[in-house]
Amino acid sequence: MQTFLPIVLTLILIAAAILTVHLRDLIAAIAASSVISLIASIFFYLLQAPDVAMTEAAVGVGLTTAIFVITVRKTRRYEE
Amino acid sequence: MKKVLALASLAVIGFVLVSTLRLVPFGVNKMNPQVAERYLREGVARTGSVNIVTAIVVNYRGFDTLGEVTVLFLAATGLGAVLFDKRGKRTQRTPASLIVKSAALILFPLIVLLGAYVFVHGHLTPGGGFQGGVIIATGFLLMYMAFRSYDVSHTWLMAIESLAGTTFVVLGLLGLVYGRSFLYNFLPLGTANAVFSAGVIPLIYVAIGLKVGSELTGILDHLMETIR
Amino acid sequence: MLDPVLLIALPLLTAFLVPLVRRAWRPLGEALPLLTLLFDLALAISYVPRALEKPIVVIIAGWRPPLGINLTIGPLGIFMAVMILFVAVLVAIYSIWYIRVEPKERYCMLCLMLVTGSLGMVLTGDIFNLFVFMEITSISAYALTAFIRDRDGSEAAFKYLIIGSLASNFFLLGVVLIYSSTGTLNMADLAAKMPSVDPRIAVPAVILMVVGLGVESEMFPLNGWAPDAYSMAPTPIGAVFGAIVVKGAVYALARMLYTIFNFQGVIHFLVIMGIVTLLMGEMAALRQRQIKRMLAFSSIGQMGLILVALGLGTAGGLVAALFHMLNHALLKALLFLTAGYLVYHSGSKEIADMDGMGRRVPLLAVAFSIGAFGIMGLPPLNGFWSKFLVISETVKAHYVAIAALALVGSVIEAVYYLRVVGRLFFKPADERVRAARLPVSAFVSLGLLVVAVVVIGLYPGWVMHVLQPAAHELLDKSFYIHSVLGP
Amino acid sequence: MVYYVAALSLILIGTYAVLTKKNIVKIVLGLSIAETGVNLLLITIGYVKGRTAPIFSDPSFRPEKMVDPVPQALVLTAIVIGLAVTALALAIVIRLYDHHKTLNIEKIRQLKW
Numbered sequence: 001m002q003t004f005l006p007i008v009l010t011l012i013l014i015a016a017a018i019l020t021v022h023l024r025d026l027i028a029a030i031a032a033s034s035v036i037s038l039i040a041s042i043f044f045y046l047l048q049a050p051d052v053a054m055t056e057a058a059v060g061v062g063l064t065t066a067i068f069v070i071t072v073r074k075t076r077r078y079e080e
Numbered sequence: 081m082k083k084v085l086a087l088a089s090l091a092v093i094g095f096v097l098v099s100t101l102r103l104v105p106f107g108v109n110k111m112n113p114q115v116a117e118r119y120l121r122e123g124v125a126r127t128g129s130v131n132i133v134t135a136i137v138v139n140y141r142g143f144d145t146l147g148e149v150t151v152l153f154l155a156a157t158g159l160g161a162v163l164f165d166k167r168g169k170r171t172q173r174t175p176a177s178l179i180v181k182s183a184a185l186i187l188f189p190l191i192v193l194l195g196a197y198v199f200v201h202g203h204l205t206p207g208g209g210f211q212g213g214v215i216i217a218t219g220f221l222l223m224y225m226a227f228r229s230y231d232v233s234h235t236w237l238m239a240i241e242s243l244a245g246t247t248f249v250v251l252g253l254l255g256l257v258y259g260r261s262f263l264y265n266f267l268p269l270g271t272a273n274a275v276f277s278a279g280v281i282p283l284i285y286v287a288i289g290l291k292v293g294s295e296l297t298g299i300l301d302h303l304m305e306t307i308r
Numbered sequence: 309m310l311d312p313v314l315l316i317a318l319p320l321l322t323a324f325l326v327p328l329v330r331r332a333w334r335p336l337g338e339a340l341p342l343l344t345l346l347f348d349l350a351l352a353i354s355y356v357p358r359a360l361e362k363p364i365v366v367i368i369a370g371w372r373p374p375l376g377i378n379l380t381i382g383p384l385g386i387f388m389a390v391m392i393l394f395v396a397v398l399v400a401i402y403s404i405w406y407i408r409v410e411p412k413e414r415y416c417m418l419c420l421m422l423v424t425g426s427l428g429m430v431l432t433g434d435i436f437n438l439f440v441f442m443e444i445t446s447i448s449a450y451a452l453t454a455f456i457r458d459r460d461g462s463e464a465a466f467k468y469l470i471i472g473s474l475a476s477n478f479f480l481l482g483v484v485l486i487y488s489s490t491g492t493l494n495m496a497d498l499a500a501k502m503p504s505v506d507p508r509i510a511v512p513a514v515i516l517m518v519v520g521l522g523v524e525s526e527m528f529p530l531n532g533w534a535p536d537a538y539s540m541a542p543t544p545i546g547a548v549f550g551a552i553v554v555k556g557a558v559y560a561l562a563r564m565l566y567t568i569f570n571f572q573g574v575i576h577f578l579v580i581m582g583i584v585t586l587l588m589g590e591m592a593a594l595r596q597r598q599i600k601r602m603l604a605f606s607s608i609g610q611m612g613l614i615l616v617a618l619g620l621g622t623a624g625g626l627v628a629a630l631f632h633m634l635n636h637a638l639l640k641a642l643l644f645l646t647a648g649y650l651v652y653h654s655g656s657k658e659i660a661d662m663d664g665m666g667r668r669v670p671l672l673a674v675a676f677s678i679g680a681f682g683i684m685g686l687p688p689l690n691g692f693w694s695k696f697l698v699i700s701e702t703v704k705a706h707y708v709a710i711a712a713l714a715l716v717g718s719v720i721e722a723v724y725y726l727r728v729v730g731r732l733f734f735k736p737a738d739e740r741v742r743a744a745r746l747p748v749s750a751f752v753s754l755g756l757l758v759v760a761v762v763v764i765g766l767y768p769g770w771v772m773h774v775l776q777p778a779a780h781e782l783l784d785k786s787f788y789i790h791s792v793l794g795p
Numbered sequence: 796m797v798y799y800v801a802a803l804s805l806i807l808i809g810t811y812a813v814l815t816k817k818n819i820v821k822i823v824l825g826l827s828i829a830e831t832g833v834n835l836l837l838i839t840i841g842y843v844k845g846r847t848a849p850i851f852s853d854p855s856f857r858p859e860k861m862v863d864p865v866p867q868a869l870v871l872t873a874i875v876i877g878l879a880v881t882a883l884a885l886a887i888v889i890r891l892y893d894h895h896k897t898l899n900i901e902k903i904r905q906l907k908w
Contacts, residue, residue, distance in 0.1 A: 048848040115375065119864055155883050162457065241324075436872075
């Protein structure tokens with residue numbers, strides 16, 4: 001479990017990163033990027049950095065995603 | 081063409097980074113006995129903060145944190161400048177359902193309370209001014225999402241932001257007056273693991289928490305209020 | 309004796325307070341930024357004698373380096389600080405009348421924080437703190453570029469922001485690599501530990517950091533943001549870019565390469581980068597039709613010259629580089645600020661529309677010509693001495709071919725500046741342009757700049773008195789280490 | 796080891812997005828991915844196997860059994876700076892969309908890039 005979990009999470013992380021770059025629907029891409037932040041925050045926790053994990057969870061998953069979504073709402077949802 | 085170029089340069093960067101990081105072993109103690117290990121050994125006794133990360137952020141490297149607070153303030157100011165004449169009525173948002181509304185009403189005070197708890201206990205538990213401030217801002221985000229006409233007073237946001245920033249710098253200057261240097265921890269350290277301990281650290285963290293919370297709320301508000 | 313940390317703490321305090329004070333009493337709120345900058349300038353000048361004698365090490369939060377962050381105010385740092393503050397004060401005076409786009413209050417705050425950021429960059433003794441202050445400088449620069457909020461301004465700001473943030477990411481990556489192998493972030497401590505670090509880690513770290521700083525210091529392939537940002541930002545901000553932002557980054561580059569790493573190979577590499585930057589900048593400037601774009605490319609060219617002199621690695625070369633930095637800051641500020649009013653009075657950004665402005669607004673045209681002659685290197689203006697020094701030192705260091713190329717660059721520069729000056733004075737004026745008077749704020753700031761340019765040109769010895777210890781500070785690593793960490 | 800892989804791939808993928816993508820929101824997303832990667836790398840470097848977080852919440856905790864606290868403090872700063880840059884970038888994106896009615900950088904491009 002100790003070694004297995006990071007490997008699986010890394011795979012999901014890379015997949016989410018590729019999806020973020022690839023998806024043409026910006027809302028979906030933003031969702032994928034918030035998955036990246038979520039996994040990064042789990043990693044921070046696993047690496048014994050609870051302060052950073054908390055910040056990344058609040059900033060990366062919460063606020064950054066929110067301001068991205070607001071921006072997309074104000075502009076255009078699909079990449080052309 | 082552009083893609084090939086980008087991929088080629090990325091390959092170079094990746095190769096350099098991989099070959100460099102092979103020399104940096106994972107999970108091995110790389111701490112400098114004069115710096116990081118001293119923080120761990122002496123931190124609690126000399127700063128009164130049980131959380132060493134907080135001790136570093138607010139005390140040892142407090143000047144960085146002042147810079148960091150300035151960066152956020154700068155972002156809020158810059159955002160206001162860039163979106164200056166685009167303010168107006170908010171875009172018509174679809175009204176949230178009753179469930180969301182009532183949940184928001186119940187959750188909002190709890191979230192703000194949690195944020196306040198996090199920044200007051202920054203020197204004892206994980207978390208601190210930034211985390212607390214961000215949590216408070218998410219509380220306001222929830223209110224914005226739940227209620228169509230929810231609005232925060234700009235005068236108040238600005239006043240809190242300004243006062244909190246001033247408090248931080250003034251605490252630093254008091255360190256200069258009563259101690260030996262800027263940001264010097266001039267209050268008694270108290271007993272470790274108590275809320276009222278660690279001298280100025282909790283005070284600074286409360287100031288940071290209020291500042292970050294009001295700044296981020298201001299940023300959200302600015303973004304939400306721009307006309308499309 | 310006031311603590312030198314006030315140099316940074318006071319502007320920050322003012323920036324935080326401005327919104328409140330403005331609500332309470334508007335005139336004070338408007339005057340406060342300028343007053344703070346003036347006070348800061350006086351404070352910085354008052355430290356000059358002490359800093360020349362022995363670097364002032366300011367301890368923050370009561371922790372001696374390497375535990376805490378410290379400011380190191382040596383000859384070099386105080387020279388940069390005085391230069392930055394002098395230009396900042398003049399730009400602030402100039403802006404009083406010039407900037408009428410709202411929100412003025414935010415403009416003042418952003419400018420104030422930009423100045424604070426670059427002051428922090430030149431005074432700090434900690435590498436991560438340098439990164440934080442660099443971000444303060446560049447984020448305020450991004451916001452100021454977009455300040456006019458027109459199409460091109462936003463685009464230029466976006467471009468600048470993307471290139472700049474990517475670069476600062478690289479810089480941070482370099483910091484990470486260095487931290488991983490030394491465990492410290494204090495510059496003096498790093499300098500002491502660097503010789504024992506595996507070069508296979510240190511060299512990539514240097515490259516990453518040079519790339520990170522290269523963007524702000526307009527080094528050759530990384531300077532794509534500069535012309536747009538210079539020409540699309542409000543005019544005083546163009547002067548600020550040329551005189552403050554870029555100079556802070558060059559300082560950081562010099563500090564990094566000389567004090568911390570000191571790899572001869574990397575330092576000499578700057579000569580090549582510099583000469584390429586110089587020639588590319590001058591060639592591009594020759595082709596420009598808009599006056600602010602031309603000045604921007606000319607600024608890139610001058611930065612190339614400074615990089616050449618920095619890369620020589622000799623005491624004379626460093627003195628020349630620092631002297632040219634000062635002169636370029638003054639001259640480019642003068643040129644940009646006059647260009648602002650030339651554009652304002654002629655109603656067009658194009659050089660072609662400025663025919664005969666010399667008769668309509670003679671003072672302005674004379675000030676512009678002084679700037680142009682100075683930057684071309686005509687005696688007895690200040691630019692002559694530093695250009696002469698740079699080229700003679702390059703020859704002394706046996707880079708004869710480079711010196712010849714630099715001369716070619718200067719000739720190109722003379723061509724395009726003389727073209728503008730000629731148009732200002734010898735072309736018939738457009739009937740629509742009426743004679744105009746300069747507002748007092750512009751008169752004061754331009755007048756002071758002209759006086760500075762002429763005085764330094766006549767008495768270069770005064771500046772050299774400061775520059776020699778500053779160059780010595782860069783070259784003598786152990787002196788820096790000892791003055792920070794103690795013997 | 797696997798953390799290095801994760802951090803590096805985030806840095807590379809993020810930079811790739813910044814360099815090649817045409818949509819400006821995507822470019823900003825790429826920037827924030829790359830930043831997350833650098834932060835993860837920094838924390839990974841400070842980690843020591845078998846040690847705990849640097850918080851003395853229990854008096855029995857020993858300093859010899861804790862990970863490096865400095866990178867954690869640096870990352871806290873870096874995350875907040877990243878948030879600030881992202882917010883400003885998105886404000887400029889809104890401005891750009893306002894002027895050009897598109898998010899495609901090739902259609903926006905008026906100045907020479």
